[in-house]
Amino acid sequence: MNKPLTAKDFATDQEVRWCPGCGDYAILKCMQKTLADVEADPDKTVFVSGIGCSSRFPYYMNSYGFHTIHGRAPAFATGLKLANPELDVWIVTGDGDGLSIGGNHLLHVLRRNLDTQVLLFNNEIYGLTKGQYSPTSRVGTRSPSTPSGSIDAPVSPGAFALGANARFIARGIDTDAKNLSPVLKAAREFKGAAFVEIFQNCIVYNKDRFEDFVAKKTAADTQIHCEHGKPLLFAKGAKGLKLNAATLKLEIVDVGENATPVEDVLVHDETNRVLAQMLLTLPMGEFPMPLGVIYREPAQSFDDAFSQHHPSGRKRTGKVADALRKGSVWKKS
Amino acid sequence: MSKITPENQSIVVRFAGDSGDGVQLLGGQFAESTALAGADFSTFPDFPAEIRAPVGTTFGVSAFQINLGARRISTAGDQPDVLVALNPAALKVNLPTLPKGAVIILNTDAFTDRNFSKANIAADPRQTGELDDYQVIEIAISTQTLEAVKPHGLSKSDAEQCKNFWSLGAVLWMFGRDREPIINWATKKFSRKPAEILVGNVAALNAGHAYAETAELSAEIPQFVIGEAPMEAGEYRSITGAEALSLGLAAAGELAGREVMFCGYPITPASSILHHLSRMGDLGVSTFQAEDEIAACCAAIGASYGGAIGVTSSSGPGIALKTEAIGLGMAAELPLVIVNSQRGGPSTGLPTKTEQSDLYQSVYGRNADAPLPVVAAAGPGDCFDAAIEATRVALRHMTPVFLLTDGYIANAAGPWELPNMDDYEPILTNAVNGDAANGDDPTALKKTIWNRDPSSLGRPWVAPGASGLAHRIGGLEKDIETGDISYDAANHQAMSELRARKVAAVADFIPDQEVEQGNSKGPLAVVGWGSTHGAIWRAVQMARDEGLDVAQIHLRWLSPLPKNLGRLLSDYDRVLLPEMNMGQCATLLRDKLGLNVVQLNKVSGQPFKITEILNAIRENYPGAKQAAE
Ligand SMILES: Cc1ncc(C[n+]2csc(CCOP(=O)(O)OP(=O)(O)O)c2C)c(N)n1
Numbered sequence A: 001m002n003k004p005l006t007a008k009d010f011a012t013d014q015e016v017r018w019c020p021g022c023g024d025y026a027i028l029k030c031m032q033k034t035l036a037d038v039e040a041d042p043d044k045t046v047f048v049s050g051i052g053c054s055s056r057f058p059y060y061m062n063s064y065g066f067h068t069i070h071g072r073a074p075a076f077a078t079g080l081k082l083a084n085p086e087l088d089v090w091i092v093t094g095d096g097d098g099l100s101i102g103g104n105h106l107l108h109v110l111r112r113n114l115d116t117q118v119l120l121f122n123n124e125i126y127g128l129t130k131g132q133y134s135p136t137s138r139v140g141t142r143s144p145s146t147p148s149g150s151i152d153a154p155v156s157p158g159a160f161a162l163g164a165n166a167r168f169i170a171r172g173i174d175t176d177a178k179n180l181s182p183v184l185k186a187a188r189e190f191k192g193a194a195f196v197e198i199f200q201n202c203i204v205y206n207k208d209r210f211e212d213f214v215a216k217k218t219a220a221d222t223q224i225h226c227e228h229g230k231p232l233l234f235a236k237g238a239k240g241l242k243l244n245a246a247t248l249k250l251e252i253v254d255v256g257e258n259a260t261p262v263e264d265v266l267v268h269d270e271t272n273r274v275l276a277q278m279l280l281t282l283p284m285g286e287f288p289m290p291l292g293v294i295y296r297e298p299a300q301s302f303d304d305a306f307s308q309h310h311p312s313g314r315k316r317t318g319k320v321a322d323a324l325r326k327g328s329v330w331k332k333s
Numbered sequence B: 001m002s003k004i005t006p007e008n009q010s011i012v013v014r015f016a017g018d019s020g021d022g023v024q025l026l027g028g029q030f031a032e033s034t035a036l037a038g039a040d041f042s043t044f045p046d047f048p049a050e051i052r053a054p055v056g057t058t059f060g061v062s063a064f065q066i067n068l069g070a071r072r073i074s075t076a077g078d079q080p081d082v083l084v085a086l087n088p089a090a091l092k093v094n095l096p097t098l099p100k101g102a103v104i105i106l107n108t109d110a111f112t113d114r115n116f117s118k119a120n121i122a123a124d125p126r127q128t129g130e131l132d133d134y135q136v137i138e139i140a141i142s143t144q145t146l147e148a149v150k151p152h153g154l155s156k157s158d159a160e161q162c163k164n165f166w167s168l169g170a171v172l173w174m175f176g177r178d179r180e181p182i183i184n185w186a187t188k189k190f191s192r193k194p195a196e197i198l199v200g201n202v203a204a205l206n207a208g209h210a211y212a213e214t215a216e217l218s219a220e221i222p223q224f225v226i227g228e229a230p231m232e233a234g235e236y237r238s239i240t241g242a243e244a245l246s247l248g249l250a251a252a253g254e255l256a257g258r259e260v261m262f263c264g265y266p267i268t269p270a271s272s273i274l275h276h277l278s279r280m281g282d283l284g285v286s287t288f289q290a291e292d293e294i295a296a297c298c299a300a301i302g303a304s305y306g307g308a309i310g311v312t313s314s315s316g317p318g319i320a321l322k323t324e325a326i327g328l329g330m331a332a333e334l335p336l337v338i339v340n341s342q343r344g345g346p347s348t349g350l351p352t353k354t355e356q357s358d359l360y361q362s363v364y365g366r367n368a369d370a371p372l373p374v375v376a377a378a379g380p381g382d383c384f385d386a387a388i389e390a391t392r393v394a395l396r397h398m399t400p401v402f403l404l405t406d407g408y409i410a411n412a413a414g415p416w417e418l419p420n421m422d423d424y425e426p427i428l429t430n431a432v433n434g435d436a437a438n439g440d441d442p443t444a445l446k447k448t449i450w451n452r453d454p455s456s457l458g459r460p461w462v463a464p465g466a467s468g469l470a471h472r473i474g475g476l477e478k479d480i481e482t483g484d485i486s487y488d489a490a491n492h493q494a495m496s497e498l499r500a501r502k503v504a505a506v507a508d509f510i511p512d513q514e515v516e517q518g519n520s521k522g523p524l525a526v527v528g529w530g531s532t533h534g535a536i537w538r539a540v541q542m543a544r545d546e547g548l549d550v551a552q553i554h555l556r557w558l559s560p561l562p563k564n565l566g567r568l569l570s571d572y573d574r575v576l577l578p579e580m581n582m583g584q585c586a587t588l589l590r591d592k593l594g595l596n597v598v599q600l601n602k603v604s605g606q607p608f609k610i611t612e613i614l615n616a617i618r619e620n621y622p623g624a625k626q627a628a629e
């Protein structure tokens, strides 16, 4: 295969079965293009997923793929990556798959820092099972199982990841390939567990749930794209985030000659865990939605440590015949 | 007292004391010396369930039992002939198991009012007449020990710790054993400790020996003569089931030329396998302690998917959690070895006690039609071969395989003739067979992935990374040829049948069932599986010595059953099936062979006694007087 691969080469012959207009299509396209861009080797790339609409993803990627069981993709991915650390392993999960039934495994794959990319397609709903509320659904979400609105407080995927000691946390939007693709590339390059929350529109059961900050027309005012070393500006530079030293909270300031000088706007430091915490928990609506790489602080990956601390570096240096004879052996004649 | 040669050439000794008394070391070293003396033996440790039970209590009693003989020994023994009790609690707990006439060696220093009250003993048993039927030897073991180690400058607590060595010295004398090998072992063991520890313990050992030898007392202390047991020429070592199973898995990896990836989550009595394997890295083994049993099973399947031999292990409650993932392993046609160290249940049940009650779970316990191969180890040493066989089948047929062991096998030990690794056939893996790149057929690649061997129905093992073979797998029903998702009715029928045929096909590769003792037809066969082997073996041997025409048939494969089993069993008038559950194998034989057996069920958490099986043989022997008559 000498010809460079195109996005098409990463598509399979399987008929894609998502509902027309589902955000998963856009993510799939973006992924296929991204992998072609970075010249990924399909033979060394594996998509591992759980169960859900989102978890159908591997069937449509012309690489290796394993559609496993509900919530457990991180565990399968861990065994796979440990068995063959050469592989580029992607985990695709949903808000139900990753944070309900699989919350435990997500916690552990992140804290262990397995070298993998975890893509959580957050549509704030259980798509596949026809629209029940999920652990990311906002209070009051009406669904077949909560006809008068859900009552339990949601979890924030990014804050959960940070709490789990994830060392790479990013956010993107399904249909915004321009910004999502660099995030996917950065996640892929990161040696460790890279957690990416992708806001995904479930057009059937939770239509336009993220419209407040996703709508193209108002995006400039409702989104803030975090870039390491750059001031946290939005609204085409007219507004920014500033740390209020008295309240220890972020606040929105007008930026300009007669307002806050740009030098006073908070500069994004992706290695700052406290800042990451603030950005990941900014109240929705009041503030723009932080997107891009919000936190990145590398450390040794689990798979690396696993091989490094293995007594013989993963090599078979001994023989069972000798091991049998360790300790006290006696002869009978 | 003169030297005693036991009538049946064997003797059962039980060491019991407080958890902190070093009873396990004492027993282990006595077993070691037994091995060197050439006798056969079988040991079983009996630990308290509590980690640090209060000193002196009955639930803090730790014991070690050994059955040793100048003949083949198959169990740790029904009843102790000799009990060494280092405190009153140990006496109280073990007294009910002693036969009349047993020898009891007591540490009188521990027989104080304080210890009586800790063990809830109302009156000194030496005064109540409870011990009248036994040969009681009272020794102030603690005093004697302190006396012996006094010159060596040990702290009081270190000095007291030496009483297990003192006791060992006395017992070595009772059996006419050398102290030399024990001293050599201790020299190694204590090499990192302050020098006086070794000196003190050796002094205690020698003092115990000398004490027993002293003329006036040796009139009281019996000496036993147990000669060498006839065993095949070869190299031997003592091994527990957990260790043999771990080595067997490593051997399977070596035979297959693949890394073994063992993924587990701690649970009694399965944890020891994880502990052993985590020290076998140089044998091509890696271990991963997952966040729970589900993750452990999934990680093992992930590892198998990646080309390693995925192994997961647990006990019943953990196996229950793995169930869904095991179904996926089966649907995706990936190899996996699932080790179940069975314990008493249901629920948390009796974690430290043994049972064989997960047979239904292994054979039938999954959603949908999901048959799997199930193999059971018959004893500690047999775990080695069973692990190799389980792996061989998993890789040949590309399927999860259950490997059953239990709490008894895991901890019991006995001499094991070291296998010769050259005697084992390599474990072959299924290579790609077909032209994946056939340009004329767009489905050529997929068909290659699912191109199953016609005899084993195992598919090629294609791990990610293999060039030009990228494909997708999953738990949705798949087309029998291309592996594409398929909801087609006829295809699901065909796939369900294929999965059943695959397990049935294992029977083409396993040996016919053999009769281990006795004739291949007759009035009565005793059929067993798993850890009941030793007790059944001895019971059948004794029954045959009595002139009863009884056969012993021990099953290794429970699923599928050996092809000839139905015919073989139909040639006996009656089949007796002892098992440590309420009749699960009996159900299996009724289901698969239409055979009704006489059940002998025991679910007390304790292994079968030989006499229990022998009595059942006598009672059920055709023509015998039934107990009810
Ligand atoms: C053990 C188990 N329980 C329940 C289900 C049913 N189920 C499948 S997907 C799903 C929820 C999926 O929600 P999410 O992860 O958010 O994925 P989405 O469909 O929204 O992409 C549930 C409950 C299952 N497949 N397996």
Ligand code: SF4
Residues within 6 Å of the ligand: A017, A018, A019, A021, A022, A023, A024, A053, A054, A123, A127, A128, A201, A202, A203, A204, A205
């Ligand atoms: S139900 Fe929702 S998430 Fe699932 S495919 Fe349809 S639109 Fe997409």
Ligand SMILES: [Mg+2]
Residues within 6 Å of the ligand: A052, A094, A095, A096, A121, A122, A123, A124, A125, A126, A127, A134
């Ligand atoms: Mg969802």
